[in-house]
Amino acid sequence: MIKIVIIGSGNVALHLIHAFTKSKEIEVSQVFSRRKEAIFPLLDSSKITDNFNDLVEADLYIISVSDDAISKVSSQLPFENHLVVHTSGSVPMNSLDDKNRKGIFYPLQTFTKGKEVDFKPIPICLESENESDFDLLEKVAKSISNSAFKSDKKQRKALHIAAVFVNNFVNEMYRIGNEICDENKIPFEILKPLILETVNKVMTLSPKEAQTGPAKRNDQQTIEAHLDFLSNENHTTIYKILTQSIQNNGKEL
Amino acid sequence: MIKIVIIGSGNVALHLIHAFTKSKEIEVSQVFSRRKEAIFPLLDSSKITDNFNDLVEADLYIISVSDDAISKVSSQLPFENHLVVHTSGSVPMNSLDDKNRKGIFYPLQTFTKGKEVDFKPIPICLESENESDFDLLEKVAKSISNSAFKSDKKQRKALHIAAVFVNNFVNEMYRIGNEICDENKIPFEILKPLILETVNKVMTLSPKEAQTGPAKRNDQQTIEAHLDFLSNENHTTIYKILTQSIQNNGKEL
Numbered sequence: 001m002i003k004i005v006i007i008g009s010g011n012v013a014l015h016l017i018h019a020f021t022k023s024k025e026i027e028v029s030q031v032f033s034r035r036k037e038a039i040f041p042l043l044d045s046s047k048i049t050d051n052f053n054d055l056v057e058a059d060l061y062i063i064s065v066s067d068d069a070i071s072k073v074s075s076q077l078p079f080e081n082h083l084v085v086h087t088s089g090s091v092p093m094n095s096l097d098d099k100n101r102k103g104i105f106y107p108l109q110t111f112t113k114g115k116e117v118d119f120k121p122i123p124i125c126l127e128s129e130n131e132s133d134f135d136l137l138e139k140v141a142k143s144i145s146n147s148a149f150k151s152d153k154k155q156r157k158a159l160h161i162a163a164v165f166v167n168n169f170v171n172e173m174y175r176i177g178n179e180i181c182d183e184n185k186i187p188f189e190i191l192k193p194l195i196l197e198t199v200n201k202v203m204t205l206s207p208k209e210a211q212t213g214p215a216k217r218n219d220q221q222t223i224e225a226h227l228d229f230l231s232n233e234n235h236t237t238i239y240k241i242l243t244q245s246i247q248n249n250g251k252e253l
Numbered sequence: 254m255i256k257i258v259i260i261g262s263g264n265v266a267l268h269l270i271h272a273f274t275k276s277k278e279i280e281v282s283q284v285f286s287r288r289k290e291a292i293f294p295l296l297d298s299s300k301i302t303d304n305f306n307d308l309v310e311a312d313l314y315i316i317s318v319s320d321d322a323i324s325k326v327s328s329q330l331p332f333e334n335h336l337v338v339h340t341s342g343s344v345p346m347n348s349l350d351d352k353n354r355k356g357i358f359y360p361l362q363t364f365t366k367g368k369e370v371d372f373k374p375i376p377i378c379l380e381s382e383n384e385s386d387f388d389l390l391e392k393v394a395k396s397i398s399n400s401a402f403k404s405d406k407k408q409r410k411a412l413h414i415a416a417v418f419v420n421n422f423v424n425e426m427y428r429i430g431n432e433i434c435d436e437n438k439i440p441f442e443i444l445k446p447l448i449l450e451t452v453n454k455v456m457t458l459s460p461k462e463a464q465t466g467p468a469k470r471n472d473q474q475t476i477e478a479h480l481d482f483l484s485n486e487n488h489t490t491i492y493k494i495l496t497q498s499i500q501n502n503g504k505e506l
Contacts, residue, residue, distance in 0.1 A: 067475065090467075090475045108443065110450055110465055112458070121446040149443060158437035159444075161479045161492075166430040166444050167451045168466035169495045170423045175460035175502065177419040184411035190361065190402060191412075191419050192456065193374040197363055198420045199452045203445065205365070207428035212363055213421035214343075222320065222343045226414050234498055239414075241494055242422045245487055249428065 001027045002140055003058040007073060009033035011111040012087050013064035016144075017042050019119040023143040030056050052076050060140060062087060062105055063096075071095045083133050089160030092153065093127055103128040103137055107145070108159060110167050119144040125151040125159060176235055183232075208249075215246035254280045255393055256311040260326060262286035264364040265340050266317035269397075270295050272372040276396040283309050305329050313393060315340060315358055316349075324348045336386050342413030345406065346380055356381040356390055360398070361412060363420050372397040378404040378412060429488055436485075461502075468499035 004026055006013055013031075020026045021042060033039050034050045049055065055078065063073050064087040074084060074097040084096055085103035096102040104127035111117060124141040126148055128134045134150070141148035151159065174195065178188045201210040214222040223243055230236045257279055259270055266284075273279045274295060286292050287303045302308065308331065316326050317340040327337055327350040337349055338356035349355040357380035364370060377394040379401055381387045387403070394401035404412065427448065431441045454463040467475040476496055483489045 067472065090478060109447055110454065112454060112463075115454075117450070123443045123446065147443070147446075149439075151439075155437050155439055157478070157482050158433050159439060161482060162430040162433040162439075162444055163447055164466055164468075164479065164492070165426045165433070165488075166448050168464065168468060168499065169491070170426045170448075170451055171455065171460050171464050172495050172499050173418045173423045173426065174455050175464070176498075177415040178460050179502075180411050180415040180418070184408050186402075186404075186408055186412060186415075188459075190376045190400070191415055193376065193400075194362055194416055195419050195423075195452060195455065197370070198423055199448060201363065201365060201368075202424065202427050202448065206441075207424050207431050210365075211421065211424050211428070213417055215417075215421060219320065225343060225410070226417065229410050229414060234501065235418075238422070238494060238498060239417070241491060242425050245429075245491060246421065246425050248487065249432075 001025065002060065002136065002143075003027050003029045004140065005030045005032065005055060005058040005061045006064060007032040007061060008064035009035050009038040010064060010066065011113055012107065013062075014038065014042065014113075015111050015117055015119075016062065016064060016087070016107070018116070019144040025143040026140065029058050053078055055079070059083065059136060060085065061100075067091050071097070074100070083128075083136065085128075085137065089125075089156060089163065093129065101128075101130055101133055103133055104151075104156060105137060105141065106151075106156060106159075108163060120146050123147040123149050125149050125156050127151055127153070127156065176238065179232070180235070211246060213246075215243040218247060254278065255313065255389065255396075256280050256282045256309075257393065258283045258285065258308060258311040258314045259317060260285040260314060261317035262288050262291040263317060263319065264366055265360065266315075267291065267295065267366075268364050268370055268372075269315065269317060269340070269360070271369070272397040278396040279393065282311050306331050308332070312336065312389060313338065314353075320344050324350070327353070336381075336389065338381075338390065342378075342409060342416065346382065354381075354383055354386055356386055357404075357409065358390060358394065359404075359409060359412075361416060373399050376400040376402050378402050378409050380404055380406070380409065429491065432485070433488070464499060466499075468496040471500060 020028050030047050031039050036048050039048050061084045067088050070086045070091050080099045082100050084100040085105040089106050093102050106125040107122050109122045122145050124145050126137045138148050177191050181188045273281050283300050284292050289301050292301050314337045320341050323339045323344050333352045335353050337353040338358040340358055342359050346355050359378040360375050362375045375398050377398050379390045391401050430444050434441045
């Protein structure tokens with residue numbers, strides 16, 4: 001059994017605890033949290049501590065707190081030369097305190113509070129300061145996921161940015177679609193089959209091949225009619241820039 | 254049986270023919286196409302014509318051709334006072350020739366050549382010049398879809414624009430995500446679980462509630478690190494504008 005201590009009780013921490021407690025190869029030895037009540041249903045309360053000095057011995061310490069708290073938490077750990085990783089896509093590995101061996105355990109997913117997530121398909125990006133620590137990280141990742149990915153610093157940053165595009169920015173397109181529906185007394189529901197099919201397409205086609213619509217067709221008349229119709233300046237700006245992006249990059253096909 | 258003639262053999266026409274031939278309430282009496290070979294597997298060749306003068310009598314004529322050909326095709330029809338609709342999201346109803354009764358039959362979906370589509374969940378937006386024609390359009394729509402939607406001119410335009418945001422622009426976000434992966438030697442596959450979960454979320458939460466990420470958190474440090482990292486000017490422009498859009502509109506929550 002690989003012994004793990006998880007530090008944190010945010011969204012990612014809770015989902016990790018949930019996944020690890022179901023794994024046969026992993027023992028969640030302890031969780032550090034100032035909010036016992038958040039963890040309690042997942043773990044026996046004797047295994048929850050809010051005192052760094054009470055942390056037990058483990059093979060791996062996973063710090064899963066907000067980005068700006070990672071550095072401070074890592075320096076508060078009362079031991080040395082243990083394997084300590086964080087779960088952030090954007091914080092550098094060397095933000096972790098030098099007194100321990102460093103690594104990254106970054107699950108590439110958007111977690112919703114209270115919504116169970118199947119970890120199996122979720123890619124987990126792994127980095128380790130010492131090559132000898134990588135095997136353990138990989139074992140831990142594979143105990144909950146089918147997809148462990150050895151990344152480097154640059155790749156993890158690139159992935160985090162790509163994730164912003166395909167998650168946050170996609171969601172912003174949905175929000176604007178919803179806003180346009182609301183303004184015109186159309187239920188947002190009506191867009192959902194199209195939203196689903198748009199995703200289905202890129203599961204088998206590349207996004208470039210999957211593209212359709214007025215920008216791709218260079219249908220200037222429709223584009224101008226749309227811009228005429230839009231009264232919200234934010235919508236107009238985004239419409240123009242993304243139309244241009246499609247038109248410029250479609251050419252490379 | 255409601256008799257239908259379909260004029261056109263593009264993507265939408267083919268998917269409609271396919272759906273109607275499976276409906277028990279609809280008879281596809283004829284298809285007008287200059288490319289018999291495109292239609293042939295779907296319909297007996299005796300029912301395919303490429304001569305407007307050979308068009309048979311029907312309850313409904315569906316013009317499903319490219320936007321800029323709709324007007325011309327409708328004026329070439331050799332009869333009067335029949336119900337004639339088109340399937341475009343952006344062409345006004347009055348682009349159809351005055352000699353026939355006009356309507357709209359606009360399925361809100363993205364169709365891929367050769368990929369079968371289940372019409373049942375696809376919303377079909379219906380408009381008719383004469384109220385007395387609406388019932389027939391609704392019957393025809395309901396013969397293939399669970400979701401017939403009575404729209405007006407403004408709503409159809411709004412829906413078409415909303416569709417550009419949630420389909421074409423979302424797909425452009427996927428293309429950029431793919432591009433960032435390629436530039437950093439990361440398989441695009443790795444983003445797919447995140448892409449799927451992003452969509453899953455808005456099936457139950459509103460896009461505003463579903464939003465996460467650095468823009469939503471006003472995490473200026475991560476935003477600046479991302480902008481520093483991006484070297485492609487198009488990516489940078491889009492990143493800035495969509496981050497701003499999320500930040501400005503998150504406030505309304």
